Amino acid sequence: MIKINNLSKIFRTDLIETHALRQINLQVNEGEFAALTGPSGSGKSTLLNVLGTLESFDQGDYLLDGRSVKGLSDRELSALRNEKIGFIFQGFNLIKDFSLFDNIELPLRYRGFSAAERKRRVEHALETVGLAARRDYHPSQLSGGQQQRVAIARAIAGEPRILLADEPTGNLDSLMARQVMELLEKINQQGCTILMVTHDPDQARRANRHIQIVDGQLNDATLYEPLGYEPLTAAGA
Numbered sequence: 001m002i003k004i005n006n007l008s009k010i011f012r013t014d015l016i017e018t019h020a021l022r023q024i025n026l027q028v029n030e031g032e033f034a035a036l037t038g039p040s041g042s043g044k045s046t047l048l049n050v051l052g053t054l055e056s057f058d059q060g061d062y063l064l065d066g067r068s069v070k071g072l073s074d075r076e077l078s079a080l081r082n083e084k085i086g087f088i089f090q091g092f093n094l095i096k097d098f099s100l101f102d103n104i105e106l107p108l109r110y111r112g113f114s115a116a117e118r119k120r121r122v123e124h125a126l127e128t129v130g131l132a133a134r135r136d137y138h139p140s141q142l143s144g145g146q147q148q149r150v151a152i153a154r155a156i157a158g159e160p161r162i163l164l165a166d167e168p169t170g171n172l173d174s175l176m177a178r179q180v181m182e183l184l185e186k187i188n189q190q191g192c193t194i195l196m197v198t199h200d201p202d203q204a205r206r207a208n209r210h211i212q213i214v215d216g217q218l219n220d221a222t223l224y225e226p227l228g229y230e231p232l233t234a235a236g237a
């Protein structure tokens, strides 16, 4: 479960201070499929990066499965991230000289799984995204939608509890976008919590929750809280 309280993030350069996230409160429960929308520059990627522990924050608190990430070392953070979180980036971030199999396997190598366990996970992930027959292809031999599915396979091969997806259908035509959405819905039904950035109102409607961000602030008026959502309490913070 993701829980952030009063979280702020400021980017500082010599000339300008950008308040990318302003006192955000958010709880995402196990099993939710939440869509995050907002204008360009509103802080969507920043929020995802903070939640993915790829980026630090200036104020507030972030609890990942009840554990505060504040004060953790880089090593502890990456262990936590590798164990719990799968990331699908804006753009695919695939290694072009690697086969699909090797692309998906690489993060598993960092985690020290045995060769047999890596093989099991990669094959299962490739099957889930419907690309088992192409395991030895290189990314350049695939369509955009297929490459996006490889990026999803790489994220789910880690068997994360939480999947953070930054515009996973942003570069795709509508048919491929629909296939990727269906795939994410399937992964969610298997128990993985998903937070997905999208520009597409139809996709936001298909999620079970729609969170909007404008100028670094969550718009609580539009925050749909599904049944069972627990309001934030000071005691739980």
Ligand SMILES: Nc1ncnc2c1ncn2[C@@H]1O[C@H](COP(=O)(O)OP(=O)(O)OP(=O)(O)O)[C@@H](O)[C@H]1O
Pocket: 011, 012, 018, 019, 020, 038, 039, 040, 041, 042, 043, 044, 045, 046, 047
């Ligand atoms: N590394 C950085 N250094 C300085 N400012 C940054 C940095 N990353 C993001 N920003 C600023 O923070 C704000 C939020 O950026 P962010 O990338 O989160 O927006 P976004 O909602 O993902 O936009 P888009 O829809 O265009 O991807 C923007 O004003 C951006 O210029």
Ligand SMILES: [Mg+2]
Pocket: 044, 045, 046, 090, 166
């Ligand atoms: Mg972005």
